[in-house]
Amino acid sequence: xxxxxxxxxxxxxxxxxxxxxxxxxxxxxxxxxxxxxxxxxxxxxxxxxxxxxxxxxxxxxxxxxxxxxxxxxxxxxxxxxxxxxxxxxxxxxxxxxxxxxxxxxxxxxxxxxxxxxxxxxxxxxxxxxxxxxxxxxxxxxxxxxxxxxxxxxxxxxxxxxxxxxxxxxxxxxxxxxxxxxxxxxxxxxxxxxxxxxxxxxxxxxxxxxxxxxxxxxxxxxxxxxxxxxxxxxxxxxxxxxxxxxxxxxxxxxxxxxxxxxxxxxxxxxxxxxxxxxxxxxxxxxxxxxxxxxxxxxxxxxxxxxxxxxxxxxxxxxxxxxxxxxxxxxxxxxxxxxxxxxxxxxxxxxxxxxxxxxxxxxxxxxxxxxxxxxxxxxxxxxxxxxxxxxxxxxxxxxxxxxxxxxx
Amino acid sequence: xxxxxxxxxxxxxxxxxxxxxxxxxxxxxxxxxxxxxxxxxxxxxxxxxxxxxxxxxxxxxxxxxxxxxxxxxxxxxxxxxxxxxxxxxxxxxxxxxxxxxxxxxxxxxxxxxxxxxxxxxxxxxxxxxxxxxxxxxxxxxxxxxxxxxxxxxxxxxxxxxxxxxxxxxxxxxxxxxxxxxxxxxxxxxxxxxxxxxxxxxxxxxxxxxxxxxxxxxxxxxxxxxxxxxxxxxxxxxxxxxxxxxxxxx
Numbered sequence: 001x002x003x004x005x006x007x008x009x010x011x012x013x014x015x016x017x018x019x020x021x022x023x024x025x026x027x028x029x030x031x032x033x034x035x036x037x038x039x040x041x042x043x044x045x046x047x048x049x050x051x052x053x054x055x056x057x058x059x060x061x062x063x064x065x066x067x068x069x070x071x072x073x074x075x076x077x078x079x080x081x082x083x084x085x086x087x088x089x090x091x092x093x094x095x096x097x098x099x100x101x102x103x104x105x106x107x108x109x110x111x112x113x114x115x116x117x118x119x120x121x122x123x124x125x126x127x128x129x130x131x132x133x134x135x136x137x138x139x140x141x142x143x144x145x146x147x148x149x150x151x152x153x154x155x156x157x158x159x160x161x162x163x164x165x166x167x168x169x170x171x172x173x174x175x176x177x178x179x180x181x182x183x184x185x186x187x188x189x190x191x192x193x194x195x196x197x198x199x200x201x202x203x204x205x206x207x208x209x210x211x212x213x214x215x216x217x218x219x220x221x222x223x224x225x226x227x228x229x230x231x232x233x234x235x236x237x238x239x240x241x242x243x244x245x246x247x248x249x250x251x252x253x254x255x256x257x258x259x260x261x262x263x264x265x266x267x268x269x270x271x272x273x274x275x276x277x278x279x280x281x282x283x284x285x286x287x288x289x290x291x292x293x294x295x296x297x298x299x300x301x302x303x304x305x306x307x308x309x310x311x312x313x314x315x316x317x318x319x320x321x322x323x324x325x326x327x328x329x330x331x332x333x334x335x336x337x338x339x340x341x342x343x344x345x346x347x348x349x350x351x352x353x354x355x356x357x358x359x360x361x362x363x364x365x366x367x368x369x370x371x372x373x374x375x376x377x378x379x380x381x382x383x384x385x386x387x388x389x390x391x392x393x394x395x396x397x398x399x400x401x402x403x404x405x406x
Numbered sequence: 407x408x409x410x411x412x413x414x415x416x417x418x419x420x421x422x423x424x425x426x427x428x429x430x431x432x433x434x435x436x437x438x439x440x441x442x443x444x445x446x447x448x449x450x451x452x453x454x455x456x457x458x459x460x461x462x463x464x465x466x467x468x469x470x471x472x473x474x475x476x477x478x479x480x481x482x483x484x485x486x487x488x489x490x491x492x493x494x495x496x497x498x499x500x501x502x503x504x505x506x507x508x509x510x511x512x513x514x515x516x517x518x519x520x521x522x523x524x525x526x527x528x529x530x531x532x533x534x535x536x537x538x539x540x541x542x543x544x545x546x547x548x549x550x551x552x553x554x555x556x557x558x559x560x561x562x563x564x565x566x567x568x569x570x571x572x573x574x575x576x577x578x579x580x581x582x583x584x585x586x587x588x589x590x591x592x593x594x595x596x597x598x599x600x601x602x603x604x605x606x607x608x609x610x611x612x613x614x615x616x617x618x619x620x621x622x623x624x625x626x627x628x629x630x631x632x633x634x635x636x637x638x639x640x641x642x643x644x645x646x647x648x649x650x651x652x653x654x655x
Contacts, residue, residue: 013496248460
């Protein structure tokens with residue numbers, strides 16, 4: 001039914017029109033980087049000095065013995081020489097008065113701290129798992145997220161250490177196991193060894209580079225905004241009868257929709273190629289451990305945004321209404337979907353609300369991949385959600401698409 | 407007498423409760439310029455949209471070159487060219503780019519589209535401005551590009567919906583000459599206009615529409631003869647007599 005060559009020609013025409021529009025090029029290609037530079041500047045090292053350096057307070061309630069694991073962990077983490085820290089690097093210090101730390105947090109003098117309980121090593125060796133306590137001020141969102149991240153990091157690190165030891169024991173046999181057991185006194189299991197409980201926590205981990213969430217956020221926002229504004233151009237074509245003219249010259253309706261959709265998607269592709277290229281080369285962003293997943297997520301985001309743009313065009317009568325609706329949708333969906341700030345620092349209700357927007361799913365996927373070390377499988381729900389949004393938007397677009405203004 | 411190239415039978419089209427076209431039937435012979443005249447809202451443009459397959463009639467059918475617009479729309483589209491009342495052009499692109507694009511949409515190869523585009527631009531006197539952006543053109547030049555686009559694919563039947571609205575006499579004259587030249591080469595043309603003198607000059611036969619119906623149809627000479635001496639009566643007199651003098655806007 002669809003005429004692929006004609007779809008391609010229509011898409012090429014739309015790209016040509018896009019490149020002829022200098023204002024659109026500036027607004028959707030260069031302007032987003034002004035945002036990125038501004039917010040990256042505000043959130044980056046330029047504003048990190050001695051006074052607002054992130055400080056981690058660690059405390060252990062265990063007695064100091066040769067086998068006390070918490071003391072070993074703290075010793076490994078504590079900053080040996082504060083003067084050697086680079087701008088933005090956190091300062092880690094050990095303290096010994098738990099009650100005093102707790103009082104400081106309660107009185108909002110301190111963002112939070114990590115505490116190892118007095119039975120930490122014993123619980124660890126018993127194989128039942130040990131907990132690290134995260135005590136944080138609920139209003140100190142960055143500090144809270146950072147402490148969570150540190151607790152997660154310690155948990156993963158110790159877990160991996162013991163998994164390796166377990167494997168060595170398996171390979172070396174009973175003799176080695178007996179030696180290690182005699183040294184450490186207990187059986188080693190494959191279960192997670194360290195968990196952490198949190199007090200007033202809500203968040204995961206703080207990004208090292210603001211660009212790792214600033215760029216994806218603005219990428220999502222501007223790709224959707226550009227696609228939504230394509231609705232204006234589509235309605236204008238309907239009003240000036242170019243769509244009807246194509247229809248009267250052997251172009252099928254399905255081809256017309258396919259061409260418009262492909263043209264809108266092509267503009268989005270241009271945007272993401274420029275964004276990621278500049279992001280990697282200029283802002284040194286990290287695509288995480290699964291760059292292919294970032295690319296697929298970006299591609300899906302472009303597809304869903306194109307379907308959204310075509311759908312918008314079918315909901316309005318005039319190009320002016322299309323422009324207004326596009327701007328309104330961008331201004332509502334972008335902040336709601338975590339384009340202006342990372343969703344993981346947002347309150348739970350906002351994180352839940354974000355799920356009604358494709359922006360929210362796309363941003364969560366990018367954050368998982370680029371900040372939290374997620375792999376392809378971890379962003380399965382986000383990819384699936386974007387596919388569902390595409391089907392819904394495209395179905396409405398196909399159902400309501402018309403070529404005439406009346 | 408040439409055979410009928412277009413046969414419209416009892417066409418009906420309504421939008422909500424409004425009957426835009428209400429039982430229109432007419433024929434157009436091959437190589438004929440057929441004028442469709444009528445005040446605003448008479449149903450001319452709706453009729454052309456049905457004839458050009460972009461709007462499906464509620465009732466009735468049209469046979470063009472032996473094909474039904476209902477059952478064989480794609481075959482019909484290969485035979486027709488449409489010059490809509492609006493400037494259906496991409497004004498940010500050049501004149502040549504517009505013609506090439508619509509040529510490709512009509513299924514032409516790149517080379518074929520280029521050859522035809524240049525020939526048609528020459529025909530409408532715009533070969534020197536082939537690469538100029540449409541939004542820099544005058545109203546008359548835009549109308550001529552609009553006509554040139556309709557000629558892409560060498561249609562056998564051309565629909566011209568008020569092609570001379572709002573342009574200077576020179577451009578209008580160029581369009582008249584182009585249309586007469588096309589008729590001489592064998593093209594069949596359906597022409598709508600508000601300008602009675604141009605219908606009188608160009609059309610072999612005219613139909614006057616009002617309220618979605620054809621209320622008179624004949625040669626301009628015969629229509630004038632019905633109300634007086636054809637030498638003294640104008641087609642505008644006929645039009646006003648048939649459609650009345652009340653304002654329609």
